Amino acid sequence: MTIATSSPRRQSAFWMAFRSNRLAWLGVALLAIIVFSAVFAPWIAPHDPLQQNILHRLQPPSSEFLLGTDTYGRDVLSRLIYGSRVSLVVGFVAILIAMVVGSAIGILSGFIGGVFDRVVMSLLDVMLSFPTLLLGLMIAAMLGASFENLIIAIAITEMAPFARVARAPTISLKQRDFIEAGRAMGFSDSRLMGRHILPNMLSEVVVVGSMWMASAIRTEASLSFIGLGVPPPTPTWGGMIREGFENILDSWWLAVCPSVAILLTVLALNILGDALRDAIDPKTRVE
Amino acid sequence: MMTKQTTPSQDDIVLDVQGLRTEFLMGRQWKPAVNDLSLTIRSNETVAVVGESGSGKSVTALSILGLLPAQGARIARGRVLFEGQDLTQLSENQMAQIRGNRIAMIFQEPMTSLNPTMTVGDQIGESLLIHRGMSLRDARKEALALLERVRIPAASRRINEFPHQFSGGMRQRAMIAMALACRPKLLIADEPTTALDVTIQAQILQLIKELQEEEGMGVLFITHDMGVVAEIADRALVMRYGDIVEDGRCADIFARPQHPYTRTLLFAVPQLGTMGQGNQPVPFPELDAEGNEKPAPPIADSSIRTEGQPLLQVRGLTTRFDIRGGFLRRIQGRVHAVQDVSFDLRAGETLALVGESGCGKSTTGRSVLRLLEPVAGEVVFDGQTLSKLSKADLKTGRRQMQMIFQDPFASLDPRQRVGDAIAEPLLVHRLVSRADMSATVGRLLRRVGLEPAMAERYPHEFSGGQRQRICIARALAMEPKLIVADESVSALDVSIKAQIVNLMLELQASMGLSYLFISHDMAVVERISHRVAVMYLGEIVEIGPRAQIFGDPQHPYTRKLLSAVLLPDPSRRRMRRTLSIDEIPSPIRPADHVSPKRAYREAGEDHWVMVEA
Numbered sequence: 001m002t003i004a005t006s007s008p009r010r011q012s013a014f015w016m017a018f019r020s021n022r023l024a025w026l027g028v029a030l031l032a033i034i035v036f037s038a039v040f041a042p043w044i045a046p047h048d049p050l051q052q053n054i055l056h057r058l059q060p061p062s063s064e065f066l067l068g069t070d071t072y073g074r075d076v077l078s079r080l081i082y083g084s085r086v087s088l089v090v091g092f093v094a095i096l097i098a099m100v101v102g103s104a105i106g107i108l109s110g111f112i113g114g115v116f117d118r119v120v121m122s123l124l125d126v127m128l129s130f131p132t133l134l135l136g137l138m139i140a141a142m143l144g145a146s147f148e149n150l151i152i153a154i155a156i157t158e159m160a161p162f163a164r165v166a167r168a169p170t171i172s173l174k175q176r177d178f179i180e181a182g183r184a185m186g187f188s189d190s191r192l193m194g195r196h197i198l199p200n201m202l203s204e205v206v207v208v209g210s211m212w213m214a215s216a217i218r219t220e221a222s223l224s225f226i227g228l229g230v231p232p233p234t235p236t237w238g239g240m241i242r243e244g245f246e247n248i249l250d251s252w253w254l255a256v257c258p259s260v261a262i263l264l265t266v267l268a269l270n271i272l273g274d275a276l277r278d279a280i281d282p283k284t285r286v287e
Numbered sequence: 288m289m290t291k292q293t294t295p296s297q298d299d300i301v302l303d304v305q306g307l308r309t310e311f312l313m314g315r316q317w318k319p320a321v322n323d324l325s326l327t328i329r330s331n332e333t334v335a336v337v338g339e340s341g342s343g344k345s346v347t348a349l350s351i352l353g354l355l356p357a358q359g360a361r362i363a364r365g366r367v368l369f370e371g372q373d374l375t376q377l378s379e380n381q382m383a384q385i386r387g388n389r390i391a392m393i394f395q396e397p398m399t400s401l402n403p404t405m406t407v408g409d410q411i412g413e414s415l416l417i418h419r420g421m422s423l424r425d426a427r428k429e430a431l432a433l434l435e436r437v438r439i440p441a442a443s444r445r446i447n448e449f450p451h452q453f454s455g456g457m458r459q460r461a462m463i464a465m466a467l468a469c470r471p472k473l474l475i476a477d478e479p480t481t482a483l484d485v486t487i488q489a490q491i492l493q494l495i496k497e498l499q500e501e502e503g504m505g506v507l508f509i510t511h512d513m514g515v516v517a518e519i520a521d522r523a524l525v526m527r528y529g530d531i532v533e534d535g536r537c538a539d540i541f542a543r544p545q546h547p548y549t550r551t552l553l554f555a556v557p558q559l560g561t562m563g564q565g566n567q568p569v570p571f572p573e574l575d576a577e578g579n580e581k582p583a584p585p586i587a588d589s590s591i592r593t594e595g596q597p598l599l600q601v602r603g604l605t606t607r608f609d610i611r612g613g614f615l616r617r618i619q620g621r622v623h624a625v626q627d628v629s630f631d632l633r634a635g636e637t638l639a640l641v642g643e644s645g646c647g648k649s650t651t652g653r654s655v656l657r658l659l660e661p662v663a664g665e666v667v668f669d670g671q672t673l674s675k676l677s678k679a680d681l682k683t684g685r686r687q688m689q690m691i692f693q694d695p696f697a698s699l700d701p702r703q704r705v706g707d708a709i710a711e712p713l714l715v716h717r718l719v720s721r722a723d724m725s726a727t728v729g730r731l732l733r734r735v736g737l738e739p740a741m742a743e744r745y746p747h748e749f750s751g752g753q754r755q756r757i758c759i760a761r762a763l764a765m766e767p768k769l770i771v772a773d774e775s776v777s778a779l780d781v782s783i784k785a786q787i788v789n790l791m792l793e794l795q796a797s798m799g800l801s802y803l804f805i806s807h808d809m810a811v812v813e814r815i816s817h818r819v820a821v822m823y824l825g826e827i828v829e830i831g832p833r834a835q836i837f838g839d840p841q842h843p844y845t846r847k848l849l850s851a852v853l854l855p856d857p858s859r860r861r862m863r864r865t866l867s868i869d870e871i872p873s874p875i876r877p878a879d880h881v882s883p884k885r886a887y888r889e890a891g892e893d894h895w896v897m898v899e900a
Contacts, residue, residue, distance in 0.1 A: 176697050177692045178697060178700045180698075183658060184688075185685075185689070186683065186685055186712065188715075195711075200700070
């Protein structure tokens with residue numbers, strides 16, 4: 001009898017594919033800078049983001065205020081750094097909730113199948129047919145503008161894609177022999193779903209999560225832009241764009257700086273998501 | 288007996304391969320997949336390359352055709368002379384002129400080799416348009432002629448059908464028609480009948496043989512099945528790990544196999560009726576490391592316990608699948624997968640369910656375990672009527688009935704260590720405490736011939752045979768009385784198959800297990816079973832002791848099935864001039880169909896045959 005030689009684990013193959021992707025490192029580096037500045041905002045920010053100073057209002061970028069000041073004389077760079085906290089926390093927490101709830105719905109729907117599956121999927125289709133922003137707007141308006149409500153609104157709007165992503169592999173996995181073997185051994189449905197189906201598709205769901213986090217950050221910015229986000233004076237990127245919008249012609253830095261911040265964050269997350277997806281499934285790579 | 292008498296001369300040589308060495312890049316090193324292979328094929332001659340997976344037999348075909356992957360593979364040495372040209376020296380464009388034109392190939396899986404969005408006629412016509420520059424109209428006419436030549440009934444109608452409307456055997460016929468379209472000098476057939484049922488396999492082999500005689504082609508036949516070699520080949524090369532271990536005329540190889548590995552392959556072929564009159568299982572002979580035959584383990588006295596009630600009683604089991612269609616999704620018909628099946632199985636006994644694909648043998652196994660809900664019938668296991676149990680009681684009631692599947696890799700969770708996979712049912716049913724678990728898992732692994740340390744590994748780190756051992760260990764964990772083995776050794780290489788069958792026999796002898804052994808592989812069935820039930824279209828047509836079924840088959844279908852089994856004896860080739868084109872009928876019936884009540888007559892002791900109405 002031949003003894004199988006210990007071949008490298010799947011994880012290490014994943015790492016090899018990820019490591020060799022140079023673009024991925026750009027995404028990692030960008031995101032690392034953004035996360036670092038969000039975490040260490042009090043030490044990095046040169047000024048107090050809430051400190052108003054009417055004497056310094058609407059100053060263009062200078063050596064003291066690297067990215068200039070806004071209409072209340074607040075330092076734009078400091079507000080940008082503090083604003084990243086809101087964007088990242090809202091994006092991350094909302095996607096985490098959407099991922100957990102959405103995957104649970106998807107797995108349940110795919111596993112149970114039949115009429116239940118059809119009803120759930122039809123409801124999700126209705127949700128998906130609304131533009132993300134419109135749906136977020138409706139929910140945020142209903143709940144009122146606050147940090148928690150913003151997270152809930154975004155979580156609900158981003159849930160449907162996760163349910164779809166989780167359902168497809170569930171349907172193919174549940175026909176695999178090891179699920180039937182589990183049934184034959186008397187495993188409960190919840191064990192089959194939680195212990196055997198979920199781990200086998202977790203990587204796909206996480207990859208989709210990293211991609212949709214970019215979307216969640218965009219939605220957060222959009223809602224803040226129209227005033228349904230975290231209320232002032234907390235600095236948020238979307239809110240900063242709105243305030244800067246009024247003076248776009250003479251004080252361009254007010255709207256441009258937060259826009260570039262959003263752009264870079266979304267870009268970093270998309271690059272990272274693509275790299276993760278490619279590393280997990282090399283077949284989907286676009287050469 | 289008809290054997291072709293061709294007097295080969297040098298001019299007849301179609302393909303001459305000399306010293307071929309094909310290497311693959313493994314990590315940083317080039318490792319040979321085919322080592323110093325030489326073969327010649329003359330026109331009208333069939334040369335078989337035989338071996339198990341990884342023997343290099345398919346790589347040989349790919350090397351000849353220049354279809355090796357562009358990166359990570361190379362022909363290191365050797366020449367492939369075809370009609371005087373060295374194929375290894377040709378450019379990709381020049382090879383494309385030869386492939387599908389002068390050299391044609393047919394594959395194992397005809398469904399994936401056919402384009403599902405093109406009609407069969409168009410696909411056959413395609414190569415005529417490309418290679419022979421025919422007009423569209425001529426190509427179509429020729430395609431029709433070809434379909435008729437491969438005996439597709441009502442060819443003029445079926446030429447416009449799509450591959451999914453064809454049965455497996457018909458698809459392979461269509462593939463052969465495509466291969467023959469340009470009148471090739473050489474046909475390379477890579478396991479063309481492996482995915483087919485035995486009766487269909489016999490038809491396809493017969494067809495290839497006849498077409499070869501008409502066309503005078505050379506045929507390179509790649510297979511793992513010595514039965515197929517005996518049926519079709521003039522000469523055979525036996526390959527193992529890239530080396531040729533035996534090379535010679537077919538008659539010689541079968542009469543006097545020189546290499547022990549050839550003998551191992553021969554053991555895997557059914558002997559039909561040579562197992563003696565007894566009804567005891569006969570283990571496969573095993574070879575030790577030096578290639579000498581190990582003395583067969585002594586056959587235990589009957590493991591069957593005849594006293595008391597049978598362990599499993601199945602009465603009138605019926606399982607159907609609704610086919611819904613139309614706007615309101617009404618039931619338009621039903622698949623009568625299992626129809627009024629009854630049998631007993633005693634403790635320590637093996638009952639084999641045999642039949643061709645779609646006959647309902649797997650559905651029977653799943654219905655017995657209630658993995659599928661039967662429509663009617665009663666299953667009594669160990670005194671307990673399973674069909675009356677609630678879902679919750681079923682979980683514990685099913686504990687002593689376990690199942691082993693065909694594909695051991697698919698039946699193990701790829702993200703679970705094998706130790707956890709074996710421990711999981713024990714934890715779920717709280718049979719073993721967590722503290723004792725690793726000792727129990729180690730004991731089970733050792734029981735199936737593995738090392739306890741292997742519990743830490745993942746399924747993909749094991750070979751196919753080892754994975755099946757793991758699945759057996761997992762089934763044994765529950766201390767079952769009955770194991771339903773659904774084609775459990777069918778996907779394994781022949782030498783591994785022998786080891787697993789012997790393990791199962793040994794476990795039966797020591798633990799008194801009963802097996803419901805579902806298989807289409809007569810070689811295995813003949814060795815492992817005490818009794819055999821033959822299924823056809825969802826019904827048992829004949830059931831009885833093994834010696835009776837193989838030695839004295841009564842039902843016409845049993846006879847047909849057994850006569851289609853290929854024997855390892857080239858001198859007993861059946862040259863049936865009339866080529867049967869029977870298809871396996873469909874078990875789909877209209878929704879209002881009432882199945883006739885069948886009667887059985889007793890043909891011998893414990894031997895029952897369905898009486899034709």
